[in-house]
Amino acid sequence: MDYFFDKPIANFATRRVEAEEKVTGKGKYSAEYDFPNLVHGVFVGSTIPSGKIVSLDLEEAKSIPGVIDIITHQNRPEVPGLKGDDAKFMFKLFHTDNIFFDDQPIALVLAETLEDATYAATFVKAEYSESNFNTNFHKTKDSQEPEDIMAEKGSLESWEKAEFIVDQEFKIAMEVHNPMEPHATIANWKDDELTLYDKSQNVYGVQSQVAKIFNIDPDKIRVISEFVGGGFGSGLLVWPNTIAAAMASKHLNRPVKIVLTRPQMFTNVGYRPESWQRFKIGADENGKFLGAFHQAKHATSSHTGHTDNITGLTRKHYSFPNIKTEQAQIQLNISKPTWMRGPGDASGAFAIESAVDELSEKLNMDPVDLRLKNLSKTDMYGKPWSTNYLNECLQIGAERINWKQNRKSIPGEIKEGNWNIGYGMAVGFWNAGRKDSDAAIEMKPDGSIVVRSAMTDIGTGTGTAMQNMAHTFLGLPKEKISIELGNSDLPYAPTQGGSWGLSSLSGGVAAACKSLKTKLADYAYGSKFIKGQGNLKLLKLDAKGIRMEDDSLEPVSYESIFSQNNIQVINIEESSSPGKEAEEYGFCSSAAHYVKVKVNQLTGDIKVLEMVSVADGGKIINNKAAANQIIGAAIGGIGMALMEEQKFDNNHGRLIGNDLAGYHFPCNADAPMIDVSFIDKPDYNRNPAGAKGLGEVGIIGCAAAITNAIYNATGKRMRDLPVTPDKILMA
Amino acid sequence: MKINHSYSRRFFIKSSSAFAALAFIPLTVRSFFNEVKEKYFVKKQKIPLSVSINKKEYQLEVDTRTTLLDLLRENIGLTGTKKGCDHGQCGACTVHIDGDRNLSCLTLAVMLPGREITTIEGLADGDKLHPMQEAFIENDGFQCGYCTPGQIMSAVACVKEGHTGSVEEIKEYMSGNLCRCAAYNGITKSIQQIAT
Amino acid sequence: MKPFEYHKPQNKKNAIELAGKTTMYISGGTNLVDLMKKHIHEPDKLVDLTEAISSEITVEKNGARIGAMLSNTALAENENIKTDYPLLSKAILKGASPQIRNMASTGGNLLQRTRCPYFYDTTMPCNKRNPGSGCSAIKGFSRMSAVIGYSNHCVAVHPSDMCVALVALDAKVEILNTTGETEIIDFINFHRLPGDTPQKDNNLPEGAIITAIEIPRNSFNSNFEYLKIRDRESYAFALISVAAALVLSGNTIKDARLASGGVAHKPWRWSKAESFLKNKEATEENFRQAAEIAVADITPLKDNKFKAPMLTGAIQQALLNCLSNN
Secondary structure (H helix, E strand, O other), X not given: OOOOOOOOOOOEOOOOOOHHHHHHOOOOEHHHOOOOOOXXXXXXXXXXXXXXXXXXXXXHHHOOXXXXXXXXXXXXXXXXXXXXXXXXXXXXXXXXXXXXXOOOEEEEEEEOOHHHHHHHHOOOEEEEEEOOOOOOHHHHHHHOOOEEOOOOEOOOOOXXXXXXXXXXXXXXXXXXXXXXXXXXXXXXXXXXEEEEEEOOOOHHHHHHHHHXXXXXXXXXXEEEOOEXXXXXOOOOOOOHHHHHHHHHHHXXXXXEEEEOOOHHHHOOOOOEOOEEEEEEEEEOXXXXXXXXXXXXXXXXXXXXXXXXXXXXHHHOOEOOOEEEEEEEEEEEOOOOOOOOOOOOHHHHHHHHHHHHHHHHHHHXXXXXXXXXXXXXXXXXXXXXXXXXXXXXXXXXXXXXXXXXXXXXXXXXXXXXXXXXXXXXXXXXXXXXXXXXXXXXXXEXXXXXXXXXXXXXXXXXXXXXXXXXXXXXXXXXXXXXXXXXXXXXXXXXXXXXXXXXXXXXXXXXXXXXXXXXXXXXXXXXXXXXXXXXXXXXXXXXXXXXXXXXXXXXXXXXXXXXXXXXXXXXXXXXXXXXXXXXXXXXXXXXXXXXXXXXXXXXXXXXXXXXXXXXXXXXXXXXXXXXXXXXXXXXXXXXXXXXXXXXXXXXXXXXXXXXXXXXXXXXXXXXXXXXXXXXXXXXXXXXXXXXXXXXXXXXXXXXXXXXXXXXXXXXHHOXXXXXXXXXXXXXXXX | OOOOOOOOOOOOOOOOOOOHHHHHOOHHHHHHHHHHHHHHOOOXXXXXXXXXXXXXXXXXXXXXXXXXXXXXXXXXXXXXXXXXXXOOOOXXXXXXXXXXXXXXXXXXXXXXXXXXXXXXXXXXXXXXXXXXXXXHHHOOOOOOOOOHHHHHHHHHHHHHHOOOOOHHHHHHHOOOOOOOOOOHHHHHHHHHHHHO | OOOOEEEOOOOHHHHHHOOOOOEEEEOOOOOHHHHHHOOOOOOOEEEEOOOOOXXXXXXXXXXXXXXXXXXXXXXXXXXXXXXXOHHHHHHHHOOOOHHHHHHOEHHHHHHOOOOOHHHHXXXXXXXXXXXXXXXXXXXXXXXXXXXXXXXXXEOOOOOOOHHHHHHHOOOEEEEEOOOOOEEEEEHHHHEOOOOOOOOOOEOOOOOOEEXXXXXXXXXXXXXXXXXXXXXXXXXXXXXXXEEEXXXXXXXXXXXXXXXXXXXXXXXXXXXXXXHHHXXXXXXXXXXXXXXXXXXXXXXXXXXXXXXXXXXXXXXXXXXXXXXXXX
């Protein structure tokens, strides 16, 4: 690892680089690019969950004025990656008469206006032969035994008869990402080049996937996702709207826009699958954990697989001498699930952290102390943590909510009228990953630079972090640093997900900054610098030119560097990769969540009164944006705990109430002002910025913290999410 | 689950159409129906509309079906107003009509003659941002930015209405604007800052 | 949406002249535009009432008169309403969102249709939307459905909060029918039970227009509560709501009103419980008994058994809040 840039990143509470575009409405999200001649496409979805299309009647739909064409499996232009046995997409969109899930797109109505297309879509008539179907996870889950997902550590038998055991089952409802921006694509196929304005968390991923499906050179595809209205995982994969828009644009030789309706957002772009867990934990009389047995099953689609690693967390943050983890995926006639914020671990943490709370009660120990006693010293492969400050998160959080004074160990002790008050806590944990990432810098004679990366910004503040990093690495004032991102013409970046975005990107930005400095030193000082008089660490970029911090060399202005060397522009592009550090260390982010709730004993009403989250995300690059992430994740946790649930009508195999009136996620009034703090200590083993990811860890454990608080308030153990008021009353 | 193939497959017809009944009507009847439809069904109607948007007068021809939201986004290129649900369930499309906050997705454009509409694009005074826009930047009252125009339009109205007496009151009166990133701390703080 | 003609009559008379089988009236549009987008309503003629109907409000000695075009916000925020009929204000402000309340009219609020999810999904059977097709909720997802007054044709509930307060306050609905006559309908008889014609939500004659709401003077402005239990703190429909109001003399209940939303096809009055409370002391025990009297009449469905304890609790809590909240 290159420690060249090991000086701390300044913790900027800074304006976001794109702030003005966002508050004025000028920023363009994917559906908002203007094209003359634009065609509006609207999907028609199947009304059965399983079977075959027998016939389609498009006559009436085509007679609606404004309709240009309707694409179906009967008339579609052939796309190589969607036919045959080795189809390169999740299902053979418009290349099959098979129906795999309800609301599967069976036709794309193309019309001159959105009104025409939407109206005409209601006239597309399909006849189906319907197969027997099953969408009922809980009725089906027992039909399949879970299997080892990793090799067993130690043995289950060795602790099964431990003195202190908790063995419980947990359920979590299907949750849907529902970013505020509906997924949308404008495809413009001109000659042999395709431009996609696509809502995505991964422009290079879209480029390569679409290239594979259409069997064309990736270089012929440009993907632009400059403003992305949230993702939470829904933008990690390529979905039918992207493929269909490209198909239609090629077919009509016109730009085509498809914007999913909100109900389509529940069936076309993934969701967190419904799950069941059994978690068994044992401890000795001192509270030392002896073993964990974690089983999980979750729903998935029958036409294409998906695994949420729900049991993975069991091997991470606590030290268990014996671990057995088993999983099963239950195939149903439903649309494809995908990763959603804190995938796997957010679900797993609900079971683990609830069970640990229950165990602490059996042991008559404070749940914070019990956790502190059992934190793992190494990762699951026995490597020491590079940095792991979960213990500090736990301690700071306890102080901020005044845990020792406020929380009563006996449930239901604090009352205000018919309201019971309770405190609860839990922890979150996530692998701190890093991936390959490139970055480019262009410098002009006035000393201004543009830093470029293809990485998207789904709201995390990627661009602002890039600016902060470049500013710290170079010294250059921030107003001289502009940012370009979210475009496949720009240097390679991995998908923005898994909390590795910033960690990966910092490598690329650091490498490019170093390279720029080297080049400037070379131009300004030539051999003097190279012969050792210069130390790159001391080289600083000011507004007007470069200088050495120890004044060992004369300052040189940008103007003279550019004119002396007869150049108009300096272009740098560098790559970065994680090094061998992962062979030596384990890397993690972590968080502790503390919650105060009140529960009305008469009505079942639940209100979160306080929420404290303390997170270790390594060095914090932008305090405001990082805190905002944790706030958002904590409130996502409130949603998971108390309201988020997508229901099926199993009689029809169809989602019910799949819109934002039927599917509740928290509104402003559901959340207290969230109290966030950070450990803010760098981990330079991970990357040059010392930052670890924060996107996931904020939500992991939140649901359990809330249900533990509900227990503390009411004496009721709620193991079935979401905990709506009716469940409190019926418990 | 596995689909039980031994189970004799039910064969029945379902229609994807909202006009399901049509599928069952014999062809002859249907052609008669089509003739009747030609005669009696209302055809797409475009009617003239003069409306003031961000203090600019527009003379337009609109489809009677066009909502204010689609008029803004699809017809006159003002894409700052966002479509989050199109059914009055999220607040992303909030604009001011005669100074009051309204949902543009549930407002038919044809009903607007003589009304003053202000969208996020009309909030700033030239290059000078509205204080609420500045407050949102300063308090980081957003992440992805998609609900932000609606939040800001709603926030400006919330202050004007005087519903800023406490954090709880602000939160209640801002609950018609969902934010999935949940930047609710910053949104609430922005309003507190402007209200005091 | 299906194409339609747009008309904007300048007065009531011209409005009713436009009435017809395929005509619909629009005011705030907060529910109708939604329903038109979903092709649940497909008028050929849309008649905009915003100029034709009064939005005037007068609060006098005998009571309040509210022009049907008055917005929900203007009604809830009206100083006289806040003083004299605060239960109505409170109920309105528990509904929808500020934006929707700004748009929605008083008359339109009465006419909003159920939020039963099956009614909104045109691919599924629903007797209210498509008479004779069946009720999907009875055997399907019935968590949000009715617990009283339903039939085997329909278990939908009326979604309004405002109407729960209006039924509690003995309001009256003034309408103009297509022959140009003004009629007065008692609020409690305005909405109807589904029976075997669930497609009809209310007793408004075909083509008629709501012109005003009247509320007789009462003394329920000191001890009142509108309590709404829902899955989200705000911007969500009720699982259960309770409008409660008491007239107290010392600690003796002289008059009581109790009504609920989220329980039936119409805003529901708990008359037996009201009678029980009269001349009783305002005690927790009497509140509990009143709640039990109300709940004794309900018959929950498969998924909404919770509504029994929730209603019991909500009525008690609402009555308790009448003593302390205001």
